[in-house]
Amino acid sequence: MIFDGKKISRQQEKEIQERIEIERNKPLTVVVMGQTGVGKSSLINALFGTNLKTNDVKPETKYPEKHIEIAPDSSELWFWDMPGVGESSSADAEYLNGYRQKILDADVALWLCHADSRSVTFDIEAISKLLSNLTNGERSMVLSKLTFVLSKADLVTPEPWILWKNGNDAVFETTDKTETLLDAKAVYFKKSLLKPHSKNFVSKTFHDGSFNLQSEDITFDKHFVYYSGIMDNSNLQKLQSNYPEYSSVFSRLYQNSEVIYCSSHFRYNLSKLMQVIVDKIYSGVSMRFRKFISNYSMNKVSWNKAKTFSNIVVFDSVKDDIVFDLSRLK
Template sequence: MQALSQEQIERLKKEAIESFIKAANAPFIVAVIGQTGVGKSSLINALFNTDLKTDPVKPCTMAIEKVVVKGNQGELWFYDLPGIGESESADARYIEDYKQKLFEADVVLWCLHCDSRSVTFDVSALNKILVSFSAEKQAQLMSKITFVLTKADTLSHPAWILAKMDNTWGMFAPSKVTRDILDKKAQYYQETFLFPYRHGIVSRTYNDGNFKIDDPQFSWDTYSIVFQGFMDEPTLSQLKGKYPHYQEVFQRLYQNYQVVPCSSSFRYNLNKLMLVIVNKMGKEAIARFNNFLNDQLDKLPFAKAKEYSNLIVIDPNKNRKLFDLTETRI
């Protein structure tokens, strides 16, 4: 083999450095998919204060919309995909878009309406997307997906709790009964969508220390930690008890599998959802996008929050207002 000239060596070095810089600055991609009307555009607007068009009556997203969000050291690309469920002909086109974005994306948010108990359509759509891939690839693609229960605020009975944080901000939280319903719904969707792929699915998180345990389901390097298989609550509890100094790692891996209930209107659980998104991307994303991780995501102006509690009680016989929650002062 002929030795490389100094010029060739320098050119290869330059190309290697340029390739490394390009990879380090490459955008992370998140695809948002689901049935029409589940609030995909509203969710992106709530997370990043964008202004994607929304409509309470008719579909607005008829083509893939790209939203670019600047992080500390790079870009996060969100793809808002058209909602499936409008017509068979439209769905056939959209399914192909879903396949492509599921393959390209680092993280996929599959949005499901929180106040619906029917999963048949979404299961069918997911099967149509995955059928052309091998079993191993299916599990890899499923590992990218976080299932999100949108519009949690539609579970309005019993009432949600609005905490006044100060004179400006408020924060919504579900009552105990509503929280229990949300937890049960999340578990049901987890069992429906993720459990069938439990043997091949993987959970990934960043490595922030000298992680090392004797367990064949784990693999790791300097940057990331991977758990092979489905980590349920008993497994999580067992690992925390056996390796207590790695409890935070196990909790992050466990959260990868969680179905996240949230509300764009109430800004409920948005920070938790953002944590799951960034965590799935790995250690590099934590540094590049940690400016998105803060409890402000779950807060909204108190004056705005009161608009969601617009109960007015009238006496029709005397034609007078008895009680107006929109006028109360806390």
């Protein structure tokens, strides 16, 4: 057998196959972090159909909690639902130490921020503390695994949300004004959270076997293509213009550092978030990951459930009757 351009023995071939099999069957590990109340457990539930406990009043997760989901083929998906930071400085120090190790060990790491907030000071400080006492290599590893998410986008006001009904399903969409606002927030959070660490940031995406370009900023190995720094839109367009055959690779590298806004409640933009996550992991892990998301309609909500999301009922006191109630619509 020829492996990596070299002839190998049957024993070596057997060992390689055994390692591949071990890797294929390893549990996929996802760690979710952020401030208390940012919706970590809710996002896991929305993405993977789990039923983690949530609480709108008090923190539900006090300690790192591992939840295991098993696919029909017995593959395992491990979620680490981490305690929310922001309760106290002493607790935060302990939690951030736990975050650091979990990110280094995980396949995927999500850091959630409130979409309906303009304040990034706490998250900036938390990220800086998270990266402290790490080597440059470890910082790059942590940053490359992190995907920043603006959660609870449904709380962004005042524009209404559009609900598209299609039979028994429904899909929430934003107005142009709300989308513009969310885009601006994503840019602001990216600039605030990622730009200070750009020298340690390395975008990466899976290598599909066809990429073959080396430059000052771009490298690759068997599993990944890497871009040193944060790719901006002008660099993206330049690379796509010069090397159109690798356009999709550059798009994935560009999105690698994007801040993704979404709503677990409305199941809004979950498919984009999932795509960014999958694009960050190498093909072997991606295959394991897709076992949990295939045939799953990320952005769809059942119509009967969507009708209950309205919290406004119009009551006409003169007629002594309800004139509008979304939950009554068929």
